[in-house]
Amino acid sequence: MTDLEFMDLAEKLLLAVERSCDDINEASDADIDNQRSGGMITLTFPNRTQIVINLQKPLHEIWMAARSGGYHYRYDGSSWQDTKGEGEFFACLSRAASLQAGIPLTFAG
Incomplete structure (x- = not known):
């Protein structure tokens, strides 16, 4: 994947x-504040916990930091998959956000 292809796919994800x-x-009443700065999005929940999603252009990865841990995702040709086999990006984000918000949340690509 070229840098340009990565940036196009990563921008679509963001x-x-x-x-x-x-x-x-x-x-819903989730009240998630999302702030974007370049290639990084910070999601802040009412309980002041955060999830940070940022681009790692040299590695062609997207990183996510949540209370549940840190995750790295690479595009496999059809979706962004965790490099350690934890699953697809939006499913993992939905799980992490639901835990932090205390209510079921669904993020979709």
């Missing part, structure tokens, strides 16, 4: 995270 936050906030 936009999907932002869109999902907006959809979740409209449909």
Whole structure:
């Protein structure tokens, strides 16, 4: 994968995270604050916990830091998969966000 291909796919993922936050906030009382700065999104929950998602361009990876741990994702040709076999990015983000928010949340790509 070239740097340009990575950035295109990664940008789509970040936009999907932002869109999902907006959809979740409209449909529930989750009240997730999402702040974007370049290639990084910080999700802040009402209990002040955070999930940080950022791009690692030299490695062609997306990293996520949550209370449950740190995760690295690589694109496998169809989806962003955890490098240690923990699953697909949006499923993992949904799990981590649900834990931190204390209510079921679903993020989608």
